[in-house]
Amino acid sequence: MTATVEAPGQDRTRGRARIARVAQRQGALVILAVVVVAATFTFDSFGTAGNLENIALQASFLAVVALGMTFVIMSGGIDLSVGSVFALGGVLAAWGAGHGTWAAVLLPVVVCGAIGLVQGLVIARGGLPPFIVTLAGLLFARGLLLLISDEGATTYKVPPSSAFRELAQGSFLGIGYPVWIVAVAFSVGGLVLHRSSYGSTVLAIGGQEDAADLMGLPVLRTKVVTYTVSGVLAGFGGLLMASYTSSGVTVLGVGTELEVIAAVVLGGTLLTGGAGTVLGSLVGVLLLQVIRNVINQIGSLNSNWQAVISGTILLVVVTLQRWLATVQRE
Amino acid sequence: MLETRGVTKSFGGVHALRGVDFALTRGEIHALVGENGAGKSTLIKVLTGVHRPDSGTVRFDGAEVEFHRPADAQRAGISTIYQEVNLVPLLSVARNIFLGREPRTRLGLVDVAAMNRRAAELVGSLGVNVDVTADLGTLGLGVQQMVALARAVSVDSRVVIMDEPTSSLEAKEVGTLFDVARNLAARGVGLVFVSHRLDELWRLCDRVTVLRDGQRVHTGTLAELDRLGLIAHMLGREISEVARGGATEFGETHLREQEPVLAAEGLEVRNRLHGVGLTVRPGEVLGLGGLLGSGRSETVKAVYGALPVRSGSVRVAGRRVRPNSVPHALRAGVALLSEDRKAEGIIPDLSVRDNIALAVLPKVSRGGLVAEKRIDALVDTFLRRLRIKAASPAQKVRELSGGNQQKVLIARWLCTEPKVFLLDEPTRGIDVGAKAEVQALIDELAEQGLAVVLISSEMDELVEGADRIVVLHDGTVRDELSGDRRTSAALLEALAGVAETNEEGGDD
Known part of the structure; x- marks a missing residue:
């Protein structure tokens, strides 16, 4: 590559900026590694294959949702509906399982995708703020869920004979299917974000929407697609959960949207959009899950500590990100 | 090559353009000048598909065209470089140049290596030395402007419209930008150049079109026009009148016998x-x-x-x-009127009155309550003293011209005595x-x-x-x-x- 136009004296600051940039994008990975290593030495039961596999499996449901959220935040938006949509997807899947495996898979994906599509259309065409539109989506999805489950009193069970259970309970090479699904989904997501024109457009919209528009990029279409995919993935996360628990639990997903947003931001995606990585979000989800697991290991600790610690870490990471961003700029 | 015939455009009853004829030929650099509100921006927006004319036609290559969106104009080969760089700061230079048209591999994925290579070639051919993998936002504004030009070149634009591209550039960067512009003109690209820095026009442009009050008042070669003549066209005043006060409105030297303040x-x-x-x-x-x-x-x-x-x-x-x-x-x-009035000063959606009053709120408040009458009196004084042209103190600042916005800011600071x-x-x-x-x-x-x-x-x-x-x-x-x-x-x-x-x- 050609030399830069800057004076040689700025090499050092450039080097610092590069380190700061890596730290900003991969900070969560560093924390994750430290926590995992520390926990492995502290708790005998943490580092076992069974426990690690359990963490990965538990994290996979949120990870699917976080993937969609990553694209939404990257585009400068926010999707508050995912928690409710996640729960709705689970209930629909459990209900559908009574009518066949295909119904269990297709029903939640189609319904949740449709919710995402409508949100995307209103946000893109109507120019309304995503916060409000997806807040409406949150209420709508939660209401729909309560309607079809007699205000949450009916918990649909996946029939014991249904092949649908296999989706989340089965495993390959000793690792549960959900983990494999997450691995594939994030690989595809990474390619889409960094190597497709859709991905570039998402980043451009998040970075400078006016510019993206003036460059003639398909801004509206990209937004619609992004929110639709977020809806589909939230629904899919829910259906995986239903398959795993063999039932459509109606009380799930309350506050999940916030947990997912936290994971994405922990992973280094700028909440203002325009920059970040898909892998970072996965790390963010894993970090939250590891913290939860560690707190469970300390049997005496109230499980609510998990939220307290996660919140603290989130605050520290965001503050660090801000600080690192100023270091980069200097 | 690109021309408008009798283009008229009005916004809410205000005529921004009245029957403007404008013609750009191949390989020329055409200056478009006029005071703020003369209709330059509107004309540019009509040419680039942001606005559609109420009447009149836009012709490109001899055929009538209708652009519904900026993307339509771009596809036809008309690129615009704006005053504020309209690129994505968090993406790399190469990404910015090729956004929307990235080179692909056989699998349909973006070919990053090819993209970086071609971007490096491109900026190199424009005489700019820059790491194309660096995030755009880490580079100077001048370089960013060049990247915008490189993008225009890469889409094989036949017309490039530059709206105040030099306002944030250093002299040396301006030189490079002009070299690139001439380079493009030599290749047969038609360029429209808008600038408030009048001196630049003679350095770069072949012809000039002057707009005033939404009408074209002059088109001709720049060589035949001197600075005074151009200003006279823009202001619609006699040349002798302009000359009398010098090029600026400053008076004679002031008193300065006192101690430094x-x-x-x-x-x-x-x-x-x-x-x-x-x-x-x-x-x-x-x-x-x-x-x-x-x-x-x-x-x-x-x-x-x-x-x-x-x-x-x-x-x-x-x-x-x-x-x-x-x-x-x-x-x-001490009061400071900062350079960037949009970002650091004016609050566009507040009224003229409230914008002026902001700096003195602490002074005219008692126990958290604001003395409205005192503010009204203060604001009235300044509106008159600074000759601020506003319909009323309640008018929103965003509706004022740039000059009057600046006066509102000056008034705000003067309130602090x-x-x-x-x-x-x-x-x-x-x-x-x-x-x-x-x-x-x-x-x-x-x-x-x-x-x-x-x-x-x-x-x-x-x-x-x-x-x-x-x-x-x-x-x-x-x-x-x-x-x-x-x-x-x-x-x-x-x-x-x-x-x-x-x-x-x-x-x-």
């Missing part, structure tokens, strides 16, 4: 200022000259306490001001008529005993407006011009840092 010494700001000092007396206008990056804005910000200084002192009326504290500077009587007024490029980006008014106003304020520090990139403004000119270079005072040496020639030499003047320079 502002004395700054040895201001040090990391990487920016190295021991800058200056003094201003009441009733004096001190010009602060220097190229972009020389530390002009940093100096006034440091005086104002908005930029942390490592060392140095600021005294106002003999009393030392606590460093790095805007409230203390304000209380001591400053002793020292720091003005950072007060006339940038406002039209010729309003410029003259702002200049006359600065003059008037100085006559009334205010000490003024005036930063300007326009040499005329410094030479005619200031009593003394301090020239900065790389964060140090390089020269001070007063008396006989207060001429454009001397200023140019000082700015350019010509060897002869170096010996006597830096004598503060």
Whole structure:
């Protein structure tokens, strides 16, 4: 590559900026590694294959949702509906399982995708703020869920004979299917974000929407697609959960949207959009899950500590990100 | 090649364009000038598909065209470079150049290696040396502007419209930009060039079209027109009338026998200022000259306490001001009109009245309640005194012209009853008529005993407006011009840092 136009004296600051940039994008990975290593030495039961596999499996449901959220935040938006949509997807899947495996898979994906599509259309065409539109989506999805489950009193069970259970309970090479699904989904997501024109457009919209528009990029279409995919993935996360628990639990997903947003931001995606990585979000989800697991290991600790610690870490990471961003700029 | 015939466009009953004919030919660089509100931006927006004309036609290559969106115009081969760079700062240079048209691998994925290679070739061919993998936002504005041009070149544009591309560039960058523009013209691209810096037009453009009040008043070659003639067309005044007042509206030298009211010494700001000092007396206008990056804005910000200084002192009326504290500077009587009025000053959706009142809210409030009547009286005074053209004090500031917005800001600071007024490029980006008014106003304020520090990139403004000119270079005072040496020639030499003047320079 050609030399830069800057004076040689700025090499050092450039080097610092590069380190700061890596730290900003991969900070969560560093924390994750430290926590995992520390926990492995502290708790005998943490580092076992069974426990690690359990963490990965538990994290996979949120990870699917976080993937969609990553694209939404990257585009400068926010999707508050995912928690409710996640729960709705689970209930629909459990209900559908009574009518066949295909119904269990297709029903939640189609319904949740449709919710995402409508949100995307209103946000893109109507120019309304995503916060409000997806807040409406949150209420709508939660209401729909309560309607079809007699205000949450009916918990649909996946029939014991249904092949649908296999989706989340089965495993390959000793690792549960959900983990494999997450691995594939994030690989595809990474390619889409960094190597497709859709991905570039998402980043451009998040970075400078006016510019993206003036460059003639398909801004509206990209937004619609992004929110639709977020809806589909939230629904899919829910259906995986239903398959795993063999039932459509109606009380799930309350506050999940916030947990997912936290994971994405922990992973280094700028909440203002325009920059970040898909892998970072996965790390963010894993970090939250590891913290939860560690707190469970300390049997005496109230499980609510998990939220307290996660919140603290989130605050520290965001503050660090801000600080690192100023270091980069200097 | 690209022309409009009888284009008319109005917004809510206000005619922005009335039957404008405009024609751009292959390979020419065509200047488009006019005061703010003359219709330049609207014409550009019609050409680029942002607006559609109410009547009249746009023709491209002899055929009538209708652009519904900016993307349509782009596809047809018309690119626009805006005043504020319209690219994505968080993406790399190469990504920005190829957004939407990335080279693909056989699998349909973006071919990053090819993209970077082609981007490097492209910017190289434009004579720009830059790491194409660097995030755009980490680069200077000049380089960003070049990247925007590179993008225009890469889409094989046949028409490139440049809307005030130089307003944030340094002299050297402007030179490179012009080279690139000429290069494009030689390849047969037609360029439309808009700039408030009139001097640039003669350096670059072949022909000029002047708009006034939404109408075309003149089209012709620039060589046949001198600066005065051009201004006369823009203002619609007689040439003799323009000449009488010089090129600016500044009056004669002011009184300055008193003790300095502002004395700054040895201001040090990391990487920016190295021991800058200056003094201003009441009733004096001190010009602060220097190229972009020389530390002009940093100096006034440091005086104002908005930029942390490592060392140095600021005294106002003999009393030392606590460093790095805007409230203390304000209380001591220092006001700063910052360069970027959009980002750092005006609140577009608030009324004229509320914008003016912001700075004095603490003064006119008692127990958290605002004395509305006192504000009304204050605002009325300033509207009259500064001749602010607003329908009423309740009108929203966004609806005012750039010049009047600037006056509203000046009024806001005057409310604080400053002793020292720091003005950072007060006339940038406002039209010729309003410029003259702002200049006359600065003059008037100085006559009334205010000490003024005036930063300007326009040499005329410094030479005619200031009593003394301090020239900065790389964060140090390089020269001070007063008396006989207060001429454009001397200023140019000082700015350019010509060897002869170096010996006597830096004598503060």
